Amino acid sequence: MEFVEHRQVMILGGGPAGFTAALYTARADLKPLLVTGLILYGQASQTHCIENYPGFPEGVGGRDLGQRLDEQAKRFGTEIIYDTVQCVDLQQQPFKVCLSSTNYTADSLIISMGADSRKLGVPGEREFTGRGVSYCATCDGAFYKDKDIHIVGGGDSAVEEALFLTRFARSITIIHRRDQLRAGAILENRARSNPKIHFIWDTVVREIIGADSVSHLKIENVKTGQQDTIPSDGIFISIGHTPNTGVLEGQVKLTEFGTIEIDNHMETSVKGVFAAGEIADPYFRQVVTSAGMGAAAAISATKYLSTL
């Protein structure tokens, strides 16, 4: 395989973390190359309104924010390539990155390929995403004031999201495929003693139904096979996240959550390789935190490159 092009720094992933890293490395005159992957502007592009990104008092559309980040990064000399990383070799300097179209070498990498929320894979899920189907209570909870909503999942995140949503919703029903939660005892006790939170056990969602937005869920009891259609103003799916680390297998250390292990300077187990955003963050998973990590990774990469 021929590696024809060389860059000082490459940024792998075109979400908020990647574009922020691009902005900072471009302003450091490193002429970064950013590889967008298939989802230009990342997960945030899937939501019509981000209300919690600072500086936008009226909120900002996910795509709109992405376009602004794009424009800002390009203004200082970021080169953008609309391609996908197929493989990397981090065993020796310079690092190797192969895309579908071209192969590159780079002195430093910032990995910002994000994560995917696990999907239920049922009819209606994709159609109603952003219109009653959500994967993030912190992001979308405020849209459900006085509504009757459902959460799918039984782990810590599902229960934490349910407790958070009690600030807004009238009722929250946790639908879980087992007859007990996987969440820790303290969280479970809090949920069970909260009058707004209810449970439907041994049950899975088979279909999400609605017209303009979600209005009903078709559910099935996995023990009896009985199906019901219940009214719902919205459904939060909290069944886990999968960091996009597939192409990095065996190259960098991962955490128990499957995210890339980083130190306080965003550096991975490989010197000169940094990671930012949800691919390295199992906790916060926000646009602002991902962008912040992107800035930090870029500053670290800039310092690293000045030592070469």
Ligand SMILES: Cc1cc2nc3c(=O)[nH]c(=O)nc-3n(C[C@H](O)[C@H](O)[C@H](O)COP(=O)(O)OP(=O)(O)OC[C@H]3O[C@@H](n4cnc5c(N)ncnc54)[C@H](O)[C@@H]3O)c2cc1C
């Ligand atoms: C529907 C929805 C609504 C949300 N609403 C909000 C909100 O209101 N407020 C908020 O703060 N957060 C919100 N979030 C969360 C927020 O979008 C994420 O925390 C943030 O986008 C993470 O940024 P990131 O750059 O780390 O990764 P991502 O946004 O996941 O971007 C990853 C990037 O990497 C690219 N990529 C993946 N694989 C490859 C590859 N092999 N090669 C090259 N590139 C690759 C993708 O194409 C993408 O561009 C929402 C998320 C969703 C799904």
